[in-house]
Amino acid sequence: MLRKRLIGVVTIRNGWAIQSFGYRRYLPLGKPECLVENLDRWGVDEIFIQEIDRSHRELGPNIELISKIADQGLSTPLLYAGGISNEAEAVSIIRAGAERICLDALLHSNPKEVLNIANRLGAQAIIASIPLSLDENGNCHWFNYQSGQNSDFSTALISLIDDGAISEALVIDKNNDGTPEGFNFKLLSVFADKKIPLIAFGGLSTAKQLEHALLNPRVSAVAVGNFLNYREHAVQKFKTSLATTPIRPPFYKTRNLV
């Protein structure tokens, strides 16, 4: 049986893991590799590293960090987002040790290149990061971190989704990121007429919320950042509480390989 996933998110800014509140306010958490090591040990289903200042500062992906993390000998799949602007960078991320990449700025600036990346790596390696908000009239807006502006979905983005160049959409509740119990489930219905699997992220903090998301047939995974860092073994504890959902059961690492 194919299980739904709990993705542990590590958000990085200026090289440090941070706690983010609506991508406006940040608190430092420590070295990214330490947080990743914990998530690996706790048996999260995927680890998502997002470096939120790489595109804005035109730094490109942080290959050094990915290699450093891969060299720790992770046994959990690694997803990476940050500064990816072309096919060569996407390939270098995979070679450095990530299994999949997550694209955001490139969806706005050069959607054609997304297609090139899909042709090289396969669509299964590509996730679209889509920060969304709903206004008081219930209208949905797609946020561009580069310009700081909201817009409607571009026809290029719709084509990428319809043509199968992207395998999953990371639906980020931009306004409720870092807000306990903040995730707005109405955002998931924005993709009602699309068949792309969805990953819910931003303000998912309780087992009850995670259960609500995971029981949605369109949702393939839930992503949690800040709220996994508040307590030891948060992953196993969340998973134990989610036994009624099709999530992979908790995993406990042991030193014995044979």
Add this chain to the structure above:
Amino acid sequence: MSKIIVGLLNYGAGNSSSVRNTILKLGFRSRLINKPEDIKGVAALLIPGVGAFPAAMKSLSELELIEPIQEFSHQGNAVIGVCLGMQLLADASHELAYTRGLELIPGEVKPIGKPEWHIGWNTLEVIQQEDIASTSDGRSFYFNHAYEFEAPPEYVVAVSRVERPVVSMVKKNNICGFQFHPEKSQLDGLRLMGKAIKELCDA
């Protein structure tokens, strides 16, 4: 550390770094294979893989590695393919354009169809008596693929169910392929990878 040297194909689109770390963690030695001469002296060849089939075969061709891999395998040495690496073992693939593979295990690679992707943790159903997979039946492994290796039943060791069974492990004599990523499937994956390397090299 074991004396077994696992040659790891370094052909451009593979997640060679992750796989190399796993090999070392399991106590084997590892050597990156960048050119045909690097194959000499290795006990097993491991083909990692994240990427599209045509680009991977093009890269192997440019590195002049196709014939040396086939020769290594025909001599009875162990060859292990992971994810795209397993698909490369096939006769051909229909991904993007019809492309010939390494032709080590009969069969062709075709789109999964519905759903379009198989992403996430799925359980292995071992359908054929095979020592390497004997302790992995019912265990969960990490999958991430859109194309499937359609092999004759005698080579299919295990399947995993999406809306229908999808081939998840193939084996023919000294050649074995995993559609999932054992290197990223935590403890069960590490155990399976270690067992595969050891048993294929001991055979």
